[in-house]
Amino acid sequence: xxxxxxxxxxxxxxxxxxxxxxxxxxxxxxxxxxxxxxxxxxxxxxxxxxxxxxxxxxxxxxxxxxxxxxxxxxxxxxxxxxxxxxxxxxxxxxxxxxxxxxxxxxxxxxxxxxxxxxxxxxxxxxxxxxxxxxxxxxxxxxxxxxxxxxxxxxxxxxxxxxxxxxxxxxxxxxxxxxxxxxxxxxxxxxxxxxx
Amino acid sequence: xxxxxxxxxxxxxxxxxxxxxxxxxxxxxxxxxxxxxxxxxxxxxxxxxxxxxxxxxxxxxxxxxxxxxxxxxxxxxxxxxxxxxxxxxxxxxxxxxxxxxxxxxxxxxxxxxxxxxxxxxxxxxxxxxxxxxxxxxxxxxxxxxxxxxxxxxxxxxxxxxxxxxxxxxxxxxxxxxxxxxxxxxxxxxxxxxxxxxxxxxxxxxxxxxxxxxxxxxxxxxxxxxxxxxxxxxxxxxxxxxxxxxxxxxxxxxxxxxxxxxxxxxxxxxxxxxxxxxxxxxxxxxxxxxxxxxxxxxxxxxxxxxxxxxxxxxxxxxxxxxxxxxxxxxxxx
Numbered sequence: 020x021x022x023x024x025x026x027x028x029x030x031x032x033x034x035x036x037x038x039x040x041x042x043x044x045x046x047x048x049x050x051x052x053x054x055x056x057x058x059x060x061x062x063x064x065x066x067x068x069x070x071x072x073x074x075x076x077x078x079x080x081x082x083x084x085x086x087x088x089x090x091x092x093x094x095x096x097x098x099x100x101x102x103x104x105x106x107x108x109x110x111x112x113x114x115x116x117x118x119x120x121x122x123x124x125x126x127x128x129x130x131x132x133x134x135x136x137x138x139x140x141x142x143x144x145x146x147x148x149x150x151x152x153x154x155x156x157x158x159x160x161x162x163x164x165x166x167x168x169x170x171x172x173x174x175x176x177x178x179x180x181x182x183x184x185x186x187x188x189x190x191x192x193x194x195x196x197x198x199x200x201x202x203x204x205x206x207x208x209x210x211x212x213x214x
Numbered sequence: 215x216x217x218x219x220x221x222x223x224x225x226x227x228x229x230x231x232x233x234x235x236x237x238x239x240x241x242x243x244x245x246x247x248x249x250x251x252x253x254x255x256x257x258x259x260x261x262x263x264x265x266x267x268x269x270x271x272x273x274x275x276x277x278x279x280x281x282x283x284x285x286x287x288x289x290x291x292x293x294x295x296x297x298x299x300x301x302x303x304x305x306x307x308x309x310x311x312x313x314x315x316x317x318x319x320x321x322x323x324x325x326x327x328x329x330x331x332x333x334x335x336x337x338x339x340x341x342x343x344x345x346x347x348x349x350x351x352x353x354x355x356x357x358x359x360x361x362x363x364x365x366x367x368x369x370x371x372x373x374x375x376x377x378x379x380x381x382x383x384x385x386x387x388x389x390x391x392x393x394x395x396x397x398x399x400x401x402x403x404x405x406x407x408x409x410x411x412x413x414x415x416x417x418x419x420x421x422x423x424x425x426x427x428x429x430x431x432x433x434x435x436x437x438x439x440x441x442x443x444x445x446x447x448x449x450x451x452x453x454x455x456x457x458x459x460x461x462x463x464x465x466x467x468x469x470x471x472x473x474x475x476x477x478x479x480x481x482x483x484x485x486x487x488x489x490x491x492x493x494x495x496x497x498x499x500x501x502x503x504x505x506x507x508x509x510x511x512x513x514x515x516x517x518x519x520x521x522x523x524x525x526x527x528x529x530x531x532x533x534x535x536x537x538x539x540x541x542x543x544x545x546x
Binding site: 039042045058086087141177188198201202 | 257258261262265313314316317328330333334338339341345346349350421431439476
């Protein structure tokens, strides 16, 4: 083995060792602040339904969806998240406009139906997840005092690809996207108010 | 003073407090408590799809580590192009379509940057493994990640039907682009771009531009915006004639791996003990990575096409003897 070749080998080996040391060190530093068993979730108390979840998610139909917490929902006949209360009322005084641009919030009468007085009925509101794009307009409209705050935005793990990007975390102006422990329930969940 | 010795004012206050409490209870009743509907209605529970199990998420890292090992074995030990093609198909199936392109080491550059710059930014152990494992592998066995494990590379490798050699000077110049892209990606992931240059006000927040401009992600997700689909389509069209355009001239992670691969312990080596300088391997290499009948340590992505074209390798696998093959090729 001539001198040139052995020098080259020495340089290679030295760089290799240096490379491994750098990689190991950097991985160690990063591992200290990483979390093993956590996923992204929306903090409903920080979220301001700014519409960025809809536009920022890497999926073309966002992984963030509105979720109705039935235990909190008032089952109102005049739901401010369902109908646009500023729109033109019809003959019976019910606003005709809808809040959801995707028509993803569905309602049906539940319980004992009072046929004579529609205002005396209760309505169950469910989010059609195939249509919801996570814009959060209903969430905003349901906030107290107009509503009960039963609607919230939530990252749906059946859609979330858990990508390394989480673009909505970067985009969120309220730092409302947090890492929470598996099973990924929203922190300080609005749903626990009753339990 | 009243009969029981309690001042009237205090009674009034007490009454007021009780009334206030009662009214809040009434309000709370209206606002919080679910009403009694009558009938047989039971409350639905809001659905809450759980995230994938920890072991499923660990599977990603295991698949990456395993893929790197298999790729190194297929490329350096078995020297089989067919094996690399099979591995490429598998990696497109798993990392591409099943995992929908996430998580990937190329994008993890930005996570590492964001995590170093912003203490609020948290990432998982999986992303750390995805960033460092292929780098460590490159220091040991060269760019085997590019060769068989990266779904983006695999897509480009499989669509390459009629490779055209790119002029060497152009190729050399374009190979600097990954490092420009790397610097840009780090700046955008860590800080964004704020300031005024030449009268232009730029105010862009932190973004992950590698992910945003990933040309093949829309293919893996079978959805995407118009410009992303166009970009993906044009890269695939270009990739049919030019070998791995994204890997060679854009991929920032490929740039990092090339640095590691230059000093690696083992590399793709072109039969150094049995050489006839026929140049068949250089003709077979679609990436211009064979210079002076030797694989360029930084540029070689380990596709194993050179081994397939080599008369000695064909002979080793039980084909006709190298002399016969060479005589066929060398005949004027």
